Amino acid sequence: MEIQKNGVKINIDKDNLKTSKKNKEKRVPYIISSLILILIITILISFTIGRYTISLPQLLTVFWGKIFGLSPSWPQTIETVLFNVRIPRILVAIMVGAALSSAGATYQGLFKNPMVSPDILGASAGAGFGAAVAILMSFSNVGIEIMAFSFSLAAVLISYMVSRVISRSNSAVMILVLTGMVVSQLFSSFTSITKYVADPESKLPAITFWLMGGLSAITSSQVIVLLIPLTIAIVPLFLLRYKINVLSFGEEEAQAMGIDTGRIRLIFILCATLLTAASVSVSGMIGWVGLIIPHIARMIVGPNYKVLLPTSLLIGGIFMLVVDNIARCIFVTEIPLGILTSIIGAPFFLYLLLKGRKGWI
Amino acid sequence: MKVIVLVSIFKKGEIVMKLEIKNAVCGYGLNTVVDGISVKVESGEILCLLGPNGVGKTTFFKTILGFLKLISGEITLNDENIQKFSKKNLAKAIGYVPQAHTPSFPYKVLDVVVMGRTAHLGMFSSPSKRDVKIAEEALETLDVSFLKDRIYTEISGGERQMVLIARALTQQAEILVMDEPTSNLDFGNQVKVLAQINKLAKMGLGIIMTSHFPDHAFLCSTKVALLQNNNVFTVGSVEQVVTEENLKAAYGVNVKIISSINRQGKTIKSCVPLIN
Numbered sequence: 001m002e003i004q005k006n007g008v009k010i011n012i013d014k015d016n017l018k019t020s021k022k023n024k025e026k027r028v029p030y031i032i033s034s035l036i037l038i039l040i041i042t043i044l045i046s047f048t049i050g051r052y053t054i055s056l057p058q059l060l061t062v063f064w065g066k067i068f069g070l071s072p073s074w075p076q077t078i079e080t081v082l083f084n085v086r087i088p089r090i091l092v093a094i095m096v097g098a099a100l101s102s103a104g105a106t107y108q109g110l111f112k113n114p115m116v117s118p119d120i121l122g123a124s125a126g127a128g129f130g131a132a133v134a135i136l137m138s139f140s141n142v143g144i145e146i147m148a149f150s151f152s153l154a155a156v157l158i159s160y161m162v163s164r165v166i167s168r169s170n171s172a173v174m175i176l177v178l179t180g181m182v183v184s185q186l187f188s189s190f191t192s193i194t195k196y197v198a199d200p201e202s203k204l205p206a207i208t209f210w211l212m213g214g215l216s217a218i219t220s221s222q223v224i225v226l227l228i229p230l231t232i233a234i235v236p237l238f239l240l241r242y243k244i245n246v247l248s249f250g251e252e253e254a255q256a257m258g259i260d261t262g263r264i265r266l267i268f269i270l271c272a273t274l275l276t277a278a279s280v281s282v283s284g285m286i287g288w289v290g291l292i293i294p295h296i297a298r299m300i301v302g303p304n305y306k307v308l309l310p311t312s313l314l315i316g317g318i319f320m321l322v323v324d325n326i327a328r329c330i331f332v333t334e335i336p337l338g339i340l341t342s343i344i345g346a347p348f349f350l351y352l353l354l355k356g357r358k359g360w361i
Numbered sequence: 362m363k364v365i366v367l368v369s370i371f372k373k374g375e376i377v378m379k380l381e382i383k384n385a386v387c388g389y390g391l392n393t394v395v396d397g398i399s400v401k402v403e404s405g406e407i408l409c410l411l412g413p414n415g416v417g418k419t420t421f422f423k424t425i426l427g428f429l430k431l432i433s434g435e436i437t438l439n440d441e442n443i444q445k446f447s448k449k450n451l452a453k454a455i456g457y458v459p460q461a462h463t464p465s466f467p468y469k470v471l472d473v474v475v476m477g478r479t480a481h482l483g484m485f486s487s488p489s490k491r492d493v494k495i496a497e498e499a500l501e502t503l504d505v506s507f508l509k510d511r512i513y514t515e516i517s518g519g520e521r522q523m524v525l526i527a528r529a530l531t532q533q534a535e536i537l538v539m540d541e542p543t544s545n546l547d548f549g550n551q552v553k554v555l556a557q558i559n560k561l562a563k564m565g566l567g568i569i570m571t572s573h574f575p576d577h578a579f580l581c582s583t584k585v586a587l588l589q590n591n592n593v594f595t596v597g598s599v600e601q602v603v604t605e606e607n608l609k610a611a612y613g614v615n616v617k618i619i620s621s622i623n624r625q626g627k628t629i630k631s632c633v634p635l636i637n
Contacts, residue, residue, distance in 0.1 A: 112465040242487035245472070246479050249464055252428050256459075257532065258452030258480030303466035306487050 028307050031300060035314040039094070042318055046090050046325050052081045088220045089328075090321060095223075096215075096279040097289060097320025098313045099230050103272040103279075104290025105297065105312040106237060109244035109305060110268055111173055114298070118290035121180040121269070123276040125187035126155025128285050132194040132207045141217060144210070145225075145281045151187070152277035159183045160269060172265070173251065213284030213338030215324055226282050233274035236267060237309065244268065244305040286320075286338045288345040293319055299352065378404045378439060378535035378567055380425075380455075385434035387417065387424040393432060394420040396592045402567045402584070404535060407558065409578040410571040411603075412588030413612055418571045421588070422538050425569065427451050438536070452480035456534035460544050461521035463514060470508045470516065470524050474499060477531030492531075499530035502564075503557055519550030526557065537561070539570040543577070555581050575616075575632045578603050587611055608632065 048054050054062075062074055062082060072079065103118040111120065119125065130151025134144040159180040167175040191211070198204040243264055246254045254261050280286070297311040323344060327335045380402045387395040395417040402408045410418045423429045425436060427448070436443050438454050446454070456477070471493070478492040488496075500506045505523045508516060513524060522542060529537050542558065543551040559581045562568055572578070578585045578599050585602040587595040589611040595602045608616045615635040623629050 109466075114465060239485040242482070243479070245468070246476050248466055249476070252423075252426075253457065253459055255428060255448060256426055256452060256455075256457030257476060258449040260448050298466070303468055304472055 028301055032307075032310060032314070035311065035318065039314060039318050039321075042321050043090060043094075046321055047082065047086055049325060049329050050081070050086060051328075052077065054078055054082065084220060088223045089215050089218045089324070091223050092215055092218045092226060092282060093321045093324040094317035095226055095230055096283045096286065097293075097316040097318070097323075099234070099275040099279040099316075100286065100290040100320075101293035101297070101312040101316025102234060102237060102309060103275040105294035105305070105309055106244060106268055106272040107290070108294055109248045110265060110272075111177060112248050112250065114295060115291070117287065118272060118276040119184065119287060120177060121159045121273065122155035122183035122187060123152045123273055124280050124285050124287065125184040125191070127152035127277060127280040128211055129155075129187040129191045129194070131210050131281070131284070132191045132198075135206045135210060136194050136198055136203055145222075148281035149277050152280060153273065155183050155187055156180075156269070156273045156277070160266075172262070209336065210284050211338070212336030213286040213341075214327070214334060214336045215283055216328070216334050218282070222282055226278055229274050229278040233271040233278070234313075237271040237275075240264065240267065241305045241309045244309075245303075248303075284336070284338060286341055288341045289316060289320060292345050292349045295349065296352065378454075380536050380567060380569075381435075381437045381440075382425070383435045383437070385421075385424065385436060386432040387420050387429060388432055389420070389429065395424075395588070395594075397434065398586070398588075398594050398596070400584070400586050400596045402536065402569055404565050404567050405562050406583045407562050407568045407570065407581055408584045408586060409582035409599075410569065410586050410588065411573075411575055411578060411611070413590065416588045416590055418588055419540070422540065422569060422571060426455060426457055426538055449480050452532060452534065454534055455536045455538060456529035456532040458522075458525050458529045458537055458539040458542060460540050460542075461518050461525055467512045467514045470511050470513050471496060471500075473513045473524055474527045474531050477528040480532055495533070496527070496531045499527040500524075502530060502560075503527050517550075519546045519553070522546060522550070522554055523557070526554075526561075530561070535565075536567040536569065539568065541571050541573065543572070543574075575603050575608055579630045579632065603630075603632065 044056070044059070047059050048056055058074060058078060059082075062078060064070070065072060065074070100118055104116070107118055107120055108114050108116045110116075127148040130147035130149070131144050133151075134147035139147065159176065159182075162183075163172065163176040163179040166179070191207075195204060195207055198207055243259060246257055246259055247261065247265070247268075251261055276290070293316040294308065294312045297308055297315050300315075301307045301311045320341075323340050324337060326344070327337050327340050382398060382400050384397045384399055385395065386393055386397055398421065400408065410421065412418050420429065424431050427443070427446075431444060438446075443451060443454070474496040475488045475493055477499070478488050478495065481492070482488065497506070497509065500509055503523050503526060505520065505527065508520055508524060511520075513521065516524070526537075526539075526542070539558070542554050546554060555577065558568060558570065562581075562583075570577075570582075582599050585595075585597065585599050587602050587607055589595070593610075595607055603618070605616055605618055608614070617633045617635055618630055619633055620628050620630050
């Protein structure tokens with residue numbers, strides 16, 4: 001049944017009423033704003049909880065005082081905890097969550113597969129090996145991070161170079177997945193070797209704990225150090241995000257629609273890898289986030305990367321912050337982050353799948 | 362409404378596009394599959410590529426689209442060598458309608474069609490309202506506007522084929538290359554797609570389509586290129602190429618070509634295979 005109103009055809013039929021996607025589109029700005037709101041609220045709550053509790057009024061007094069340069073009417077400990085411990089940790093948690101989710105979303109589009117995680121090209125395995133070697137050689141924390149970062153990038157570089165040698169453009173994506181798998185396995189095995197030769201009293205536990213992930217050693221300097229590669233990587237990703245939609249239809253179709261697929265794929269891999277490498281070298285190996293957050297985002301706003309990328313970013317930041325809060329607050333000793341993301345993430349995702357929302361409603 | 366659609370999609374007006382393939386040698390690396398074929402396609406013409414499996418139809422059109430490098434020979438569009446075109450400019454000239462397939466993500470139909478505008482977007486842009494409007498008009502032209510808000514992965518094969526044609530229209534290319542546009546479609550949808558192809562040609566597009574059915578040549582082509590094994594090509598008008606001898610040589614089957622008159626008094630032909 002068609003009605004013509006002011007030159008605009010309105011189709012009214014049962015199908016359209018049931019699946020009125022047009023209205024869903026108007027939801028998107030509200031979703032983004034609510035996510036930002038949730039993030040802010042979560043941040044405020046995160047400031048207050050922890051082994052040293054800070055009440056909300058105290059928190060606001062400190063901030064007010066700091067902004068206006070008033071003389072401190074609060075105990076020094078609050079200030080130390082807040083600015084040297086909690087704020088850096090909260091910021092890093094958000095950045096790592098946002099970075100891994102964006103990288104995961106990008107890789108899923110690139111590899112045309114919603115089951116892909118940022119580890120697919122070997123970034124995590126490489127970082128694990130770099131950190132293990134650094135711990136073995138008694139490097140400082142900074143040294144460990146640098147080694148993790150370097151080996152993370154090296155692993156992806158190897159995957160990419162080898163895939164370029166093997167294939168021409170047509171099956172480039174599939175070959176990349178295979179070389180990524182091989183490189184990941186290789187670096188995992190190397191990491192096992194380091195664990196094997198490590199001193200079981202001191203080095204082995206250190207390696208094991210690093211590999212499980214955690215943000216307990218975060219200092220304020222690391223916030224800046226993490227911010228630089230993340231900004232460098234996220235800006236091009238954001239600007240180019242519409243093209244991921246086209247790439248997800250396949251190599252040939254994307255080329256036929258005017259995209260230089262080889263070049264743009266390289267840019268996306270570089271950016272996503274930088275995001276993953278930087279995050280993992282600071283936080284240790286945190287899996288699962290890059291895989292499920294984009295899924296959840298897709299269930300809410302759909303697969304269009306124009307909105308999917310910012311949504312994944314926000315949900316990832318919130319999720320990681322919440323999980324990190326649980327990691328440091330729920331028990332007396334801290335639970336490694338990697339363990340928590342799996343324990344919380346997996347059943348939560350299963351629950352979403354079981355509710356029948358397999359895709360975009 | 363239809364007049365407005367014509368003007369807005371085909372801003373180029375009365376320019377005639379001529380795609381010329383001169384002695385093209387196509388293949389993969391050192392393997393030559395098609396050796397020295399020459400054919401011309403102009404605006405308003407439909408070239409049907411016929412031939413048995415594996416003879417090189419796909420290789421040929423992939424070379425035209427730039428997915429494969431031309432080994433030797435020339436392909437020109439209005440006398441400009443398209444090998445020199447950037448991917449973007451090539452996309453603005455030649456559009457690709459692949460066989461309908463299932464993509465990995467559940468995009469809305471309108472979003473799929475709007476992706477056709479990619480060739481016209483800046484590096485960092487996403488589609489504007491005008492781009493969406495062009496996409497909606499393309500859906501309108503094919504009489505499938507009702508699919509606009511449906512999910513692409515949930516519609517039928519025939520409907521997906523129409524969406525892919527709409528996407529190529531949105532690209533505003535003058536030449537369309539269609540890969541077996543009726544495969545996996547039921548009889549009714551096959552006829553509908555062929556009717557739309559005829560309509561697009563009348564609107565001024567040049568179309569190259571591969572097909573497994575000589576009947577399609579009768580239904581909607583102006584030119585045919587029949588590729589046979591051993592590097593034999595027969596290029597010409599439908600009457601010249603689709604003959605019982607040529608089909609026997611190409612496919613190895615006996616056929617009878619029969620003529621009839623339709624309701625408007627026009628001669629229509631069909632190809633009937635002679636089994637046993």
